[in-house]
Amino acid sequence: MTLLSEPDKLDRLLQKCRKGDQKAWSEIVDGFQRLVYSIPKRMGLSDDEAGDVFQITFTALYRYLDRIESAQTLPKWLSVTASREAIRIKRMRSPSIDLGDMTLDEIVADEEQSAERTAVDAEQSESLWQGVGDLDPRCKELLTSLYANELSYTEISENVGIPIGAIGPTRSRCLEKLRKILTKKGFFE
Amino acid sequence: MHEPRSYAPEIMKKDCEKMWPKIVEYFHGANDPAAEGHLKSCEDCTLQLSQLEQMVGCFKSPVYNAPASLISAAKNIMQPMRKTSIFATLVRSNLGLAGVRSAATKDIQAVFDVEGEKIRVQYRALPQGWEILGHVPEGATEGRAGKKSFRIDEKGRFTLTVKDLAQSGFKIVVDGVEISVPAVNEADNGS
Numbered sequence: 001m002t003l004l005s006e007p008d009k010l011d012r013l014l015q016k017c018r019k020g021d022q023k024a025w026s027e028i029v030d031g032f033q034r035l036v037y038s039i040p041k042r043m044g045l046s047d048d049e050a051g052d053v054f055q056i057t058f059t060a061l062y063r064y065l066d067r068i069e070s071a072q073t074l075p076k077w078l079s080v081t082a083s084r085e086a087i088r089i090k091r092m093r094s095p096s097i098d099l100g101d102m103t104l105d106e107i108v109a110d111e112e113q114s115a116e117r118t119a120v121d122a123e124q125s126e127s128l129w130q131g132v133g134d135l136d137p138r139c140k141e142l143l144t145s146l147y148a149n150e151l152s153y154t155e156i157s158e159n160v161g162i163p164i165g166a167i168g169p170t171r172s173r174c175l176e177k178l179r180k181i182l183t184k185k186g187f188f189e
Numbered sequence: 190m191h192e193p194r195s196y197a198p199e200i201m202k203k204d205c206e207k208m209w210p211k212i213v214e215y216f217h218g219a220n221d222p223a224a225e226g227h228l229k230s231c232e233d234c235t236l237q238l239s240q241l242e243q244m245v246g247c248f249k250s251p252v253y254n255a256p257a258s259l260i261s262a263a264k265n266i267m268q269p270m271r272k273t274s275i276f277a278t279l280v281r282s283n284l285g286l287a288g289v290r291s292a293a294t295k296d297i298q299a300v301f302d303v304e305g306e307k308i309r310v311q312y313r314a315l316p317q318g319w320e321i322l323g324h325v326p327e328g329a330t331e332g333r334a335g336k337k338s339f340r341i342d343e344k345g346r347f348t349l350t351v352k353d354l355a356q357s358g359f360k361i362v363v364d365g366v367e368i369s370v371p372a373v374n375e376a377d378n379g380s
Contacts, residue, residue: 017267025267029260037255051259058263121250128247147248172210179240188240 003031003075004127005185010071018065029058032078035126039079039118040086049089057082075126079119086118087111124187131182138162139174146171205234216241274367277301277308279376297354299373310357312373318352325361325368334359 003010010031016024036057040050060081061068068074091111102110132140141160145151157164182188204227211224212234228235255263282299297312309324321334325345332339332347335356339349351357358372 020267022264022267022269026264029263033255033260033263034252037259038250038252041253042250047256050253051256054255054259055262059266062266124243125247125250125252128244129252143248147245148251168214169210172213175213175241175244176209178244179237182240182244188243 003028004035004123004130007071010074014065014068014071014074025062028061032075034129035075035122036078036082038125039082039122040089042122043083043086043090043118045086045089049086049093053082053085053089056085075123076119079122080115083115083118083122084111087115127185127187128182131178131185131187134181135174135177138170139177142167142170143174143178205231205237208234209237212238213241216245273365274369275303277303277368277370279371279373280307282373282376284373297373299376301370301376303368308368308370310370310373312354312357315350318350319354319357321349321351321357321359323347323349323359326363329361329363329368332359332361 003013010028013024013028017028033054037050037054040053045053057078061078068077132143135143138160142156142162145156145160151159153164153167156162156167162170208224208227208231211219211221212228215221215224215228216238228238278301280300280302282297284294284297284299295314299310299312301308301310303326306326308326311322313320313322323332323346325332325341325347327343327345329341329345332341332349334349334351337349339347339359341347341361349359354374355372358370358375360367360369362368
């Protein structure tokens with residue numbers, strides 16, 4: 001699902017959701033499940049805690065559907081909501097952390113900034129992986145092996161079937177393809 | 190004095206296209222004075238290098254798909270809207286066949302469709318009106334034709350009488366959903 005880069009489609013789905021269209025709601029859940037679930041998982045929360053964040057975030061979205069200004073703000077809204085909830089759960093898990101000289105206002109502001117940063121990172125990451133999904137299988141496997149799985153050239157040659165000497169040039173071509181895909185999706189804006 | 194070279198845009202673009210693999214290698218730690226020198230003077234390639242850094246950086250942030258059970262639970266937050274009333278549509282009848290549509294018609298067979306379920310109705314002419322024999326989906330509990338209510342048996346069969354075909358429309362209730370069957374002479378599309 002590539003709802004992040006299809007604001008018109010997302011807009012139509014949102015309007016349908018506001019009228020109680022369950023099929024449209026399901027499409028939105030499918031389209032953003034990875035974005036929302038990845039946030040608490042990257043923050044180190046357990047599967048159960050991440051599940052709580054997930055359910056709370058989508059319940060909040062259902063409740064506040066009418067308050068989402070536009071399709072373009074939805075990904076950010078989801079990311080920030082999930083981040084805030086994940087931070088809250090993390091804080092509850094470790095109530096005795098040392099807050100130093102920070103005032104309550106400063107702590108709240110700091111957590112808000114943290115949630116915003118996490119949200120931006122999460123959206124970028126989701127955009128990247130949607131772009132990777134649009135690559136041909138060979139490039140997808142090569143770039144994932146190189147940068148996500150950090151395999152050696154020898155391992156990549158065995159798994160992906162590219163001669164070691166060809167990995168560098170293939171990498172270069174695949175990165176260029178990915179760069180063009182992501183440019184079209186507005187990743188670098 | 191050394192004059193800086195000025196490039197036509199097409200030549201610059203070709204140079205930049207050739208430089209991309211070198212920029213990639215440079216990004217990965219290769220010692221390449223040519224790439225380094227080009228980057229110092231080319232804004233486009235410098236931009237591409239920063240885009241490369243951004244892309245590769247994002248790869249290091251893993252993504253996680255939510256378990257299917259969580260996704261299913263989230264989808265169920267919004268329940269499907271339950272219809273409270275449906276209109277049956279006429280699928281076929283012998284009312285409109287050539288030679289049959291006349292005042293002498295004594296026996297009409299009609300089939301109505303309700304979201305894939307069939308309702309079969311037979312209309313028999315009587316001296317004082319019409320007898321309607323219907324077979325509706327199981328689960329129908331009650332029916333109403335105008336102000337008159339009628340019983341539906343456990344197999345979905347019912348019988349009622351009306352004065353003329355214009356009064357042959359009726360409503361039944363199945364699992365809390367009201368199904369409206371139109372009068373057969375109004376429903377027929379003349380086919």
